[in-house]
Amino acid sequence: MQLVVARIGRAHGIKGEVTVEVRTDEPELRLGPGAVLATDPAGAGPLTIETGRVHSGRLLLRFEGVSDRSGAEALRNTLLIAEIDPEEMPEGEDEYYDHQLMDLDVVTADGTEVGRITEISHLPSQDLFIVERPDGGEVMIPFVEEIVTEIDLEEQKAVINPPPGLIDDRAEIASSRDDASGEEES
The missing domain is CATH 2.30.30.240 (PRC-barrel domain)
Known part of the structure; x- marks a missing residue:
């Protein structure tokens, strides 16, 4: 089974690194050096991760065979896809694919x-x-x-266990007005 694990963003620097929008709860497992990923569009891949690092809170990846900014920029908006066993479960309890x-x-x-x-x-x-x-x-x-x-x-x-109004019209209307006086304004 195929699972989208990231989307390539813009090029970072001049040595072929790209920013990555991570779409997996397990980036260290799916996006580590040596990982071979299919791509969408398919013609851009497969891509093998050469290096990865975090810079200013963003994951940066470099792929084998991509060594300059123009090569990195050509990959922009490409989806990275990992092949996973359909029976595989995420590591964390109460986590699901x-x-x-x-x-x-x-x-x-x-x-x-x-x-x-x-x-x-x-x-x-x-x-x-x-x-x-x-x-x-x-x-x-x-x-x-x-x-x-x-x-x-x-x-x-x-x-x-839905709160009132989530799946039907049983919403409880709360008002901040104080209607205790019982008088209406004219």
Whole structure:
């Protein structure tokens, strides 16, 4: 199975290094020296990582055969793809690869069907499950412990405890106005 692990950004310096937007929780495993990665577009690769380092909070990589700025700039926006065993699990407890979560049935704790995960959106603050409802609509569910209480890969389901208004119209309206006087303004 193929997994996108990074996107190449702009060239850094004149010796062929590139900035990389990391898309894996395991960059030391997937993006280490010697790693051979497929690419999208396929014509840019495969690429073998020669060196890697962190500079000002960004990962910089140099690939074998890319020794100057123009070669590095030609790789801009290329996706780096690692081949992984579909049975492989992430190292951390309660961590999952996207392909493991896709198509899981989403249900509430009482068993009410919510829908099926069709996409996972990775945002800076949190990940979101994009869930297709049985009626064809969509709902976005934050992938946070308070809402997604259980992932059961054997049963192929995600159990959620949604706050009011997340998946229905039971929202509780809170007001900061003090209506204690009971008088209306005219």
